[in-house]
Amino acid sequence: MSTIRPARWTRHHLDRLVDAEATTAPAIRTAPPRVLPHHDVWDLWPVQETDGSPTVVEGAELWMALSAPAVGHPEDRHDRARLRLLAHADGVWTDLGDVFPDGASLGSREWSGSAVRRPDGTVSVFYTAAGERGEARRTFRQSVVEARPRLTTDGGAARLERHVEHRVLLRSDDHHYLPADESDGGPGRIRAFRDPGWFRDPADGRDHLLVAASVPGRDHFMGAVALARATPDGWDLLPPLLVADGVNHEIERPHVVVHRSRYYLFFSTGRRSFHPPGSAPTGLYGFVAPELAGPYEPLNGSGLVLRNPATRPDQAYAWLVLDDLRVVGFANYLPGDGGEPGRADAAQARARFCGTAAPVLRLTLEGATTITRR
Template sequence: MSEEFAGDTPAWTREHAAGLRRDDSNVAPIIYPPDERVDEDLHIWDTWLLRNRDGSIAEIDGRRIIFALTSPSDLLPGKRHDVATIRYFYSTDGENWTTGGRIFDDGALGQRQWAGSAMYDPDGDEGEVYFYYTAAGEDDAEELTYTQRLALATGGTVHTDESGLRIDGPWDHQILLTPDGDWYEREDQSRGMIYTFRDPWFFEDPQSGETYLLFEANTPVPEGAGKCDDPVWEEFNGSIGIAHSPTGDPTEFELRPPLLDAVCVNQELERPHFVVRDGTYYLFISSHVHTFAPGLEGYDALYGFVADDLRGEYEPLNGHGMVLTNPSNAPFQAYSWLVYDHGDDLLVTSFFNYYDYNRASLDDVSLLPPEEQMRRFGGTLAPTVCLGLDGDQTNIVDTLDHGHLPLPRESLPTSWWEQADREGEGEGYY
């Protein structure tokens, strides 16, 4: 093992997580349904931007592109993950989005495809897209399975004309990585409520120029290992994995030890990604209230960590890790946050999840009549949140409209808060 990857894995500890709390710096305002959804025919959730190799947002002939997991909007929301497909959407202003269609017509690996990332190479033939995704489920299984592998599709190209934008194949699909069982838990080793090996996120380190892939995983903890004071906590073993491309080839990666683990704390560290500023690494993930180990009070929230270098001693932002969460009377109104740099501030996109719903668990959604499940699911892009960042501290600065994703060079518009006098409007929402 190289010097770069030697040493113990930094940890998100129970001591850190015991300090989690809602306050004025991290609670987003109540979300109200938009006048129009991005696409009335689709449920839309986990979203990511097409980025250039250096991590900047790609802009192709004046258009920016997002990708999202989707399903038909007449499907009960709780069933959407079982049939998820990835579609792309494009915009000239970052506010109004046009549906571009499914990214893969056929040939994709897995029974369905879950979240990942996409890198645009303008120097390739016609501008090539490297599309990283989670191949969920065994390809030939008759029953629905939950095997997860990190996959890559290459060969897609972006075309624009007066009628709009399209991303065409043919795509070549390959499995990039599977868990090794030593650094990253295999499915047959899992003892927890949820098994994870997913969410590949391409990253080129601006400090070293090296090429990496981040992902969500679990740390193997054999039964009776004694890693936690309570053996039950050992089933909560989420980690943030990383793989390295020795040659810089974005199609070849080798597993490396995790960047961070949450053994004894949390089972699921979803959609890891970086923002790097002046040599400081800000690592962000999303997680759920129900994936925290017993004895800890967490939230559906965006969490973050900071270090001075890629393999540094990551410490939780704000002392405990929570950056952005939902209000107590709308605890599941948004999820799957993604952070990107915007000048002095950070912008955070997410999807509009369940509103007019304040029960303690999302499990209770299934107790509602089907028509109520449908009514209360947002299924579109949530308002964009603007975060202030000062060293290892963050705070909510403002909120933009649903799905408004400005480019870094674009000044922020008049905010949602300033467009109407909403003082007190959240009172008694339920």
């Protein structure tokens, strides 16, 4: 791989952002059907084959997601998040239970990641360990962890081996990236080292992880996309692929899709994470390059690929672009009587929160130009 040339996402790019149909999601007018009747579900991702395509078992795609019981304030779900295994076929979701047994993971909560089925029949489950297992007081230390259970079928349904080793692969190095080790905080207010996205570079066949990270800023930390490369001895943490240069402090769920020999780097971010808050919309953003190391240029001039409608600024989030250019995300808050839904009281927020898969969208990529359609 060539020397990394980090892209800098700047105010100059965001000044080119326009409100256009090609980069605006259709309105979600009513809550979509729930994936799980009694649990909130968000941040979905497929178990991938080594070529990047979704794994199919017994005629159904195998997926994972974050889940938590659908009670209390929706914003508190992050404090109870667990990885859930799901099957999806013909528009129907089937619950296959928690990915790991109680107390098995290395954090007090399990945050987003990715998964890939290996040729030996195991599945590398990469996830974020948030906090520490057994901690008496919740913290926000973040580590990238791998567990590798064996995938089997039982009665026609996929099952993952229950008792396996969990290994820390990466922590922020306090060199390229700020440590993600705060004791206090919450979503949007903490440094990041999370959301590992697995990617195999077709140019050399090597495995990589993209990680949502933080780097120093003038007055605050800035969002970045970290890159790690597999080696015979573990993982090498490399310089960032992208830095949000003073414009955003929380880049989430970074991932790469190769299309027509170009490398498309995608990530999600919220409107409150921009500087100043609200200066750009919640959306899926992206850059494109001729190779994984760069150089990257912003898609559509600004980086914006997909935004929520202006009248529904929080309707969906955490989008993921699949190898066939389907775009999946989760349905977040429906519009209400004004105000910030995440800051409303529990009953009001719960009444507006969807907590399920959003309608699937489809992306067209033509060089550095994109179009999103239902």
